[in-house]
Amino acid sequence: MTATRVRPPQPQVTAPEGDTGRARRARRGxxxxxxxxxxxxxxxxxxxxxxxxxxxxxxxxxxNRFPLSLLPTDLSVETMSVFLSSTGVxxxxxxxxxxxxxxxxxxxxxxVPAGYALARYAFAGRExxxxxxxxxxxLPIVVLSVPLAKVFLTTGLYDTTYAVTLLHxxxxxxxxxxxxxxxxxxxxxxxxEAAMIFGATGPQAVLRVVLPQALxxxxxxxxxxxxxxxxxxxxxxxLTLNQRTLPAQVLATLGDSPLAYRFAGGLAxxxxxxxxxxxxxxxxxxxxxxxxx
Amino acid sequence: MADIVMRDLVKTYPGGKTRATDNVSxxxxxxxxxxxxxxxxxxxxxxxxxxxxxxxxxxxSVAIGGRDVTWLPPRERHVSMVFQSYAIFPxxxxxxxxxxxxxxxxxxxxxxxxxxRQAAEVLELVDYLDRYPAQLSGGQRQRVAVARAIxxxxxxxxxxxxxxxxxxxLRLQFRAELKKIVRQIGTxxxxxxxxxxxxxxxxxxxxxxxxxxxxxxxxxxxxxxxPSERFxxxxxxxxxxxxxxxxxxxxxxxxxxxxGDQALAAxxxxxAFDGRPVVVGxxxxxxxxxxxxxxxxxxxxxxxxxxxxxxxLLTVRLAEHELKVQAPPGFKVEPDxxxxxxxxxxxxxxxxxxxxxALES
Numbered sequence: 001m002t003a004t005r006v007r008p009p010q011p012q013v014t015a016p017e018g019d020t021g022r023a024r025r026a027r028r029g030x031x032x033x034x035x036x037x038x039x040x041x042x043x044x045x046x047x048x049x050x051x052x053x054x055x056x057x058x059x060x061x062x063x064n065r066f067p068l069s070l071l072p073t074d075l076s077v078e079t080m081s082v083f084l085s086s087t088g089v090x091x092x093x094x095x096x097x098x099x100x101x102x103x104x105x106x107x108x109x110x111x112v113p114a115g116y117a118l119a120r121y122a123f124a125g126r127e128x129x130x131x132x133x134x135x136x137x138x139l140p141i142v143v144l145s146v147p148l149a150k151v152f153l154t155t156g157l158y159d160t161t162y163a164v165t166l167l168h169x170x171x172x173x174x175x176x177x178x179x180x181x182x183x184x185x186x187x188x189x190x191x192x193e194a195a196m197i198f199g200a201t202g203p204q205a206v207l208r209v210v211l212p213q214a215l216x217x218x219x220x221x222x223x224x225x226x227x228x229x230x231x232x233x234x235x236x237x238x239l240t241l242n243q244r245t246l247p248a249q250v251l252a253t254l255g256d257s258p259l260a261y262r263f264a265g266g267l268a269x270x271x272x273x274x275x276x277x278x279x280x281x282x283x284x285x286x287x288x289x290x291x292x293x
Numbered sequence: 294m295a296d297i298v299m300r301d302l303v304k305t306y307p308g309g310k311t312r313a314t315d316n317v318s319x320x321x322x323x324x325x326x327x328x329x330x331x332x333x334x335x336x337x338x339x340x341x342x343x344x345x346x347x348x349x350x351x352x353x354s355v356a357i358g359g360r361d362v363t364w365l366p367p368r369e370r371h372v373s374m375v376f377q378s379y380a381i382f383p384x385x386x387x388x389x390x391x392x393x394x395x396x397x398x399x400x401x402x403x404x405x406x407x408x409x410r411q412a413a414e415v416l417e418l419v420d421y422l423d424r425y426p427a428q429l430s431g432g433q434r435q436r437v438a439v440a441r442a443i444x445x446x447x448x449x450x451x452x453x454x455x456x457x458x459x460x461x462x463l464r465l466q467f468r469a470e471l472k473k474i475v476r477q478i479g480t481x482x483x484x485x486x487x488x489x490x491x492x493x494x495x496x497x498x499x500x501x502x503x504x505x506x507x508x509x510x511x512x513x514x515x516x517x518x519x520p521s522e523r524f525x526x527x528x529x530x531x532x533x534x535x536x537x538x539x540x541x542x543x544x545x546x547x548x549x550x551x552x553g554d555q556a557l558a559a560x561x562x563x564x565a566f567d568g569r570p571v572v573v574g575x576x577x578x579x580x581x582x583x584x585x586x587x588x589x590x591x592x593x594x595x596x597x598x599x600x601x602x603x604x605x606l607l608t609v610r611l612a613e614h615e616l617k618v619q620a621p622p623g624f625k626v627e628p629d630x631x632x633x634x635x636x637x638x639x640x641x642x643x644x645x646x647x648x649x650x651a652l653e654s
Contacts, residue, residue: 122307190380193347196367197374198445199397212384 049270056080056267060260083264092249093268096230099161099245103168103229104222107176110169112218115180116206120189133174141171145238152239163239168232172225179224183217184210223280227273295358295371295448295481297321297344302353304339313339315505316353323358326475326482328496330489332528336505337485338453344483345451346370358448368397373447377454379438381426387413387437388422394445412444415474432463439471443478450480456491468494489529493517501525518576519642523649526574526642532606534574537614538646543567550641553612555591560638563652571652572644579640580618582607583633584626590633595626609634 051070055063059076062069083089117123118130148167152158157166187210195205211218230247237248244252250265257265302317314336321327329337342348344355346367354363362370373394381390389396391412395405413419416436426434435455442450455471456464472495475482486492492499493513500510501524509521520526526534539550541563548564550557550573563571583590593616597608605620609632618634626632643652 188378188380190376190378191382193345193367194374194376194380194382195393195397196347197345197372198394198441199368201366201368204397209382213382 049274052263052266052270055260055263058260058263060258063260063263079260079264080267083261083268086253086261088244088249088253089246089268092244092246095161095164095240095243096246097272099164099168099236100226100229102161102165103172104226106165106169107172107225108218108222111173111176111221112180114173114177115182116184116210118177118181119184130178133177136170136174141167141234141238145235148235149238158239159241159243161240161243161245164236164243164245167235167239168225168229171232171235172228175224175228176221179221180214180217183214186217187213219280223277226276230269230273230276296323296325297449297481297483298354298356299340299344300354300356302340302343302355303351304336304343304348305351306339312336312505314343314350317502317505317507318353319500319507319510321481321483324479324481326472326484326495326497328484328486328492328499329502330486330492330499330528331502331508333487335502337487337502340502341451341453341483341485344449345372345374370449371447372449372451373442373445374451375438375442375453375455377457379434379455379458381434381437381441383426385425386422387418387424387426387429390426390437391418391422391440391444393441398445408444409440412440415443415477416440432459432467435459435467439474443474443480448481450475450478450482452482452484454486455484457486457488464491471495490531493529501528503528519651520574521651523572523574523644530576532577532617534576534642535580535614535616535618536572536574536644537611537616538570539573540570541566541568552591552614555612557591557636558589558638559641563643566643566652570646572646572649574642574644575616575636575640577606577617577619579636580616581635582618582620582624582626583635584630586633587635590635593632593634595628595630595632598626598628607632 054070054072057072057075057077057080059074059078062074062076118126148163149158152160152163157163191209191213192205195209196202200208232245233247233251236245237251240248247269250269254262254265297320299317299319302314304313305311306313317336317340319327319340329340331337339348343350344357346362346365346369350363354361356362357370357372382393385393388409391409392405395408400408409422410419413422416439418433418436418440421429421433421437426437429437435458438455442452456467459467468491484492484495486495496513498511499513499516501508501516503524509516509525516525517529520529520534523536527536537552539552539557541559542549542551542556543564548559548561550559550563550571552573586592591611593609593611595607595609596615599606599608600622602622604622605624605626607618607620607626609616609618611634616634620626644650645652
């Protein structure tokens with residue numbers, strides 16, 4: 001249960017006044033310090049988001065005003081609508097969404113079973129396999145991209161969202177496998193065995209008993225994958241010309257656009273990722289009346 | 294209802310050097326409650342898991358109700374099981390947990406509802422059917438696990454240390470309840486525990502295991518009273534059986550045992566070992582403690598006095614041996630006092646000092 005634990009009544013300590021007072025002050029001080037730290041961390045994460053949102057929703061003139069107002073006094077959707085109506089933005093957005101969701105589906109489809117296998121079976125080469133998984137992330141995309149572009153050119157996949165999807169899946173798989181395997185390890189073997197005793201086949205046991213319990217971890221992996229794909233610029237920019245994803249599109253046009261356009265682009269890039277995380281958050285914490293990892 | 298016949302089961306875990314079970318053969322009769330008991334790592338859980346189908350033996354066979362199930366998956370064996378960790382599913386409500394086995398077997402919903410309700414009544418879970426396991430206490434989770442196991446009406450009920458995660462008081466309470474429930478449903482039950490008191494209190498028969506082998510099988514009192522080897526006597530009972538070495542002396546007046554410089558009357562049957570050392574075993578409750586010397590009494594020095602409420606547990610030194618004996622609660626004794634012990638020849642058990650096996654019947 002996550003119910004707040006009721007403190008038993010503290011025995012009355014008849015210590016000298018000064019001592020209890022000092023102890024109380026120290027405890028108070030620690031509580032305040034904790035609050036301050038929490039606020040500081042929140043601001044560190046939240047402030048840039050706020051500033052981008054503010055700038056993205058300000059008119060072009062108000063951005064150039066001095067001193068710059070930090071309060072949402074002069075909101076307008078003008079910049080945003082200009083940004084959204086400029087060439088390539090909406091298709092870019094759709095491409096990004098498509099790539100993100102395909103990558104998500106593909107990496108879960110391959111990564112979750114692999115994670116399960118890593119967690120449950122002792123097979124030859126298990127350790128090296130895990131290390132190898134991480135090594136794929138050690139190669140910079142720049143190094144990979146040229147040979148990749150060549151491969152995709154010869155296979156006719158170049159400048160398609162599928163090419164970007166494949167690249168992103170390759171980038172996301174190691175983390176998907178490792179995260180989900182960690183979660184599967186945490187689901188007791190007993191549960192699977194109990195399911196099989198009570199009439200389930202192996203796959204049924206996994207589907208009905210193991211997967212539901214692994215859901216928070218799978219959600220985390222999904223979140224990570226989608227955001228990674230949404231934010232990835234370099235590979236997407238190299239592998240596409242016309243079928244640009246949003247970051248690639250923004251990157252390509254960023255240099256010669258006005259300041260307001262950049263902020264609007266920033267907001268358009270941040271928003272879907274934030275929404276996605278907010279949706280997946282409920283799978284991460286507090287299910288079935290208990291807090292899982 | 295079904296009997297279980299295990300024949301020559303051998304299992305070595307991958308990477309393990311010794312056999313987890315070493316040629317174990319055991320039969321559990323239809324409707325019988327058999328308890329496998331032994332120290333941890335003796336192979337009792339492995340044996341249970343081979344009956345459940347969660348492990349496959351290297352050789353040997355398991356038959357349930359006359360059907361060879363050695364190679365069948367768990368779901369085709371018609372067994373049900375209570376796990377040590379309970380293994381109830383945290384993402385399902387109590388109702389769904391109990392119904393799981395029935396749903397997997399495609400029992401009609403109305404029938405499921407009826408049987409879940411019945412099981413919940415037996416285990417006093419009716420008020421908790423719509424809760425998640427995380428909202429239950431340990432004892433209640435245990436009840437859910439048992440309800441889930443009995444609701445499927447399997448031919449064989451397997452239990453793997455189901456009480457070991459409960460606190461002492463609850464364990465005692467639930468033990469009696471469990472015995473009642475199993476008696477009511479009359480299912481053949483194989484029960485694993487390392488707790489000898491649990492084994493004694495629950496089993497129609499108990500099988501004591503050690504190092505992958507079954508050492509002794511029999512009704513609890515018989516195993517308790519006549520351990521087939523020194524290990525069994527030392528494992529069953531609190532306090533465990535006392536052991537000391539003595540030399541058999543056969544004389545015209547009768548057979549006696551020499552312990553240090555004292556003598557103790559012994560049954561005639563042991564006279565065949567005249568002049569040879571034997572290990573003598575005697576239960577604490579079969580030793581009478583007195584404060585005055587007398588015919589056939591052994592002198593011992595008190596080392597520790599432990600009141601247990603219902604009696605006084607004394608640790609005494611007899612020659613070079615330490616014994617645990619029981620005195621009535623009002624017995625006046627202090628450490629370093631001398632007491633006189635008397636034990637009837639019929640209460641003595643004899644073991645070979647080398648093989649530690651029982652010497653007579």
